Amino acid sequence: MSIRSDYPEPLWIQAVNLINSEIASGVLKPGMRLPPERELCQQLNISRVTLRKALTKLVEDGVLSASHGRGWYVATGAANKEWPNSLESFSETAERMGLTASSEVLRSEVAPASLDEAEELSIAPGTPLFHLERVRLLNNVPIAIDLTRIPAELVPGFTEVNFATDSLYEKLAEAGLELLRADSTIEAREADEYVAKHLVLEVGKPVLVMKQLVVDNTDKPLFTSTIQYSGDRYRLRTFFSRSNALSRTRRGH
Amino acid sequence: MSIRSDYPEPLWIQAVNLINSEIASGVLKPGMRLPPERELCQQLNISRVTLRKALTKLVEDGVLSASHGRGWYVATGAANKEWPNSLESFSETAERMGLTASSEVLRSEVAPASLDEAEELSIAPGTPLFHLERVRLLNNVPIAIDLTRIPAELVPGFTEVNFATDSLYEKLAEAGLELLRADSTIEAREADEYVAKHLVLEVGKPVLVMKQLVVDNTDKPLFTSTIQYSGDRYRLRTFFSRSNALSRTRRGH
DNA sequence: AAGTGGTCTAGACCACCCC
DNA sequence: GGGTGGTCTAGACCACTTA
Numbered sequence: 001m002s003i004r005s006d007y008p009e010p011l012w013i014q015a016v017n018l019i020n021s022e023i024a025s026g027v028l029k030p031g032m033r034l035p036p037e038r039e040l041c042q043q044l045n046i047s048r049v050t051l052r053k054a055l056t057k058l059v060e061d062g063v064l065s066a067s068h069g070r071g072w073y074v075a076t077g078a079a080n081k082e083w084p085n086s087l088e089s090f091s092e093t094a095e096r097m098g099l100t101a102s103s104e105v106l107r108s109e110v111a112p113a114s115l116d117e118a119e120e121l122s123i124a125p126g127t128p129l130f131h132l133e134r135v136r137l138l139n140n141v142p143i144a145i146d147l148t149r150i151p152a153e154l155v156p157g158f159t160e161v162n163f164a165t166d167s168l169y170e171k172l173a174e175a176g177l178e179l180l181r182a183d184s185t186i187e188a189r190e191a192d193e194y195v196a197k198h199l200v201l202e203v204g205k206p207v208l209v210m211k212q213l214v215v216d217n218t219d220k221p222l223f224t225s226t227i228q229y230s231g232d233r234y235r236l237r238t239f240f241s242r243s244n245a246l247s248r249t250r251r252g253h
Numbered sequence: 254m255s256i257r258s259d260y261p262e263p264l265w266i267q268a269v270n271l272i273n274s275e276i277a278s279g280v281l282k283p284g285m286r287l288p289p290e291r292e293l294c295q296q297l298n299i300s301r302v303t304l305r306k307a308l309t310k311l312v313e314d315g316v317l318s319a320s321h322g323r324g325w326y327v328a329t330g331a332a333n334k335e336w337p338n339s340l341e342s343f344s345e346t347a348e349r350m351g352l353t354a355s356s357e358v359l360r361s362e363v364a365p366a367s368l369d370e371a372e373e374l375s376i377a378p379g380t381p382l383f384h385l386e387r388v389r390l391l392n393n394v395p396i397a398i399d400l401t402r403i404p405a406e407l408v409p410g411f412t413e414v415n416f417a418t419d420s421l422y423e424k425l426a427e428a429g430l431e432l433l434r435a436d437s438t439i440e441a442r443e444a445d446e447y448v449a450k451h452l453v454l455e456v457g458k459p460v461l462v463m464k465q466l467v468v469d470n471t472d473k474p475l476f477t478s479t480i481q482y483s484g485d486r487y488r489l490r491t492f493f494s495r496s497n498a499l500s501r502t503r504r505g506h
Numbered sequence: 507a508a509g510t511g512g513t514c515t516a517g518a519c520c521a522c523c524c525c
Numbered sequence: 526g527g528g529t530g531g532t533c534t535a536g537a538c539c540a541c542t543t544a
Contacts, residue, residue, distance in 0.1 A: 068510080182493045188482070189459055190484075290530070303514060
């Protein structure tokens with residue numbers, strides 16, 4: 001094994017991919033110890049700093065874990081194949097699960113921002129806002145209602161797009177927007193008549209309401225989404241990290 | 254300004270703290286550009302690699318952002334004071350919000366692990382498991398029911414602790430357990446009779462169900478929690494990151 | 507004492523932005 | 526072309542674990 005082909009990919013990303021694929025292919029199994037850093041450096045023909053950048057990334061992804069005087073270990077358990085906190089579009093989630101995503105567009109138009117909408121997006125009230133409201137379906141079963149609001153100037157021509165078939169995230173990427181992070185709040189509420197009708201539920205049944213503010217890499221708000229999932233048809237996954245408790249390893253392995 | 258006192262703290266952490274404090278004190282204001290890396294290196298008397306490790310950390314924390322040919326900028330907006338995905342105990346959350354947390358203990362005993370419980374924790378069925386079930390209250394209002402299961406060998410003597418007043422997280426820390434991450438699933442469900450009674454709700458009202466598997470820094474499962482929040486009395490916060498979309502900066506600043 | 511991860515350095519070259 | 530961030534290197538020393 002060896003990297004450094006003539007990819008434009010940074011070396012440390014190639015190293016990440018290589019280690020990931022060795023785990024996927026079973027060469028490295030959960031719980032196994034990796035070769036020492038200095039040895040891996042030689043095998044991959046990269047410097048130790050670069051290797052460590054790759055290893056650090058893999059720890060963030062929950063793929064590896066380190067123990068000071070002991071070595072690097074492949075993470076064990078179910079968390080292994082799970083996605084970390086990635087911001088995934090509905091279409092991407094569907095693809096990953098092997099299902100077909102589709103949409104029914106309820107609303108796709110530009111209207112002035114209300115006071116609340118303006119405040120969330122840090123823009124002036126009345127600013128033209130593109131409203132996109134869709135019922136999201138998996139294999140034709142209604143899963144959620146998604147209402148997204150984007151400053152119209154960021155997405156010219158979006159009222160002409162047919163979002164029943166096109167992916168919003170793809171169109172955003174084409175428009176040059178770079179999503180970085182979605183700050184989200186999650187709560188459980190009762191389905192009102194409107195939601196119940198579109199999700200084919202009884203009024204009062206639980207729905208999972210997720211409100212997101214998506215920002216770009218300069219922390220500028222790009223858009224807000226309110227997604228209401230049918231309680232018995234969807235489940236969110238995330239993880240919480242314990243902020244640095246100065247981990248001083250005691251047992252394990 | 255200069256660091257490198259005789260702290261045992263790593264230099265890059267000292268750099269993080271210093272920059273953080275300069276922002277807090279208003280020397281660096283949101284939107285401002287930082288001095289070039291090479292200049293900062295001289296001022297702080299550290300190498301560029303070390304400085305960049307600090308800057309990278311500050312980006313993760315949402316404090317700074319970088320633009321390739323332009324420089325480093327202090328992040329703008331409200332997201333600045335928000336906490337990231339920290340794994341916080343109920344008591345800590347309460348304290349942060351200025352409320353008083355308390356508990357009513359429904360169950361505190363050791364019992365053998367069922368098949369399901371054993372699988373979640375990667376232990377043998379029948380292994381003694383400490384079960385702690387509590388109603389969690391804020392200012393004496395019932396907010397949630399929390400059922401936590403911990404292998405009994407990890408927490409000797411816990412059946413003697415009075416968890417109506419003592420914090421579970423504090424006791425876990427005293428027992429030498431180091432929580433690293435909680436993998437969580439979240440869904441909306443209807444309150445059953447048991448939950449409804451203890452949370453003073455009507456049966457069928459929405460509850461937010463969060464199931465967590467908490468692991469230590471070697472990815473060993475420590476315990477599982479199932480927390481059922483009254484839908485109208487609690488709201489979760491988290492964020493999702495867009496995994497590397499090869500950010501190619503276009504606009505901004 | 508040997509093995510292994512954690513931190514740190516000085517210097518190099520490339521890619522991008524702006525004049 | 527000059528300024529700035531992004532990647533990469535080779536080598537050093539320290540801290541923790543294990544024996």
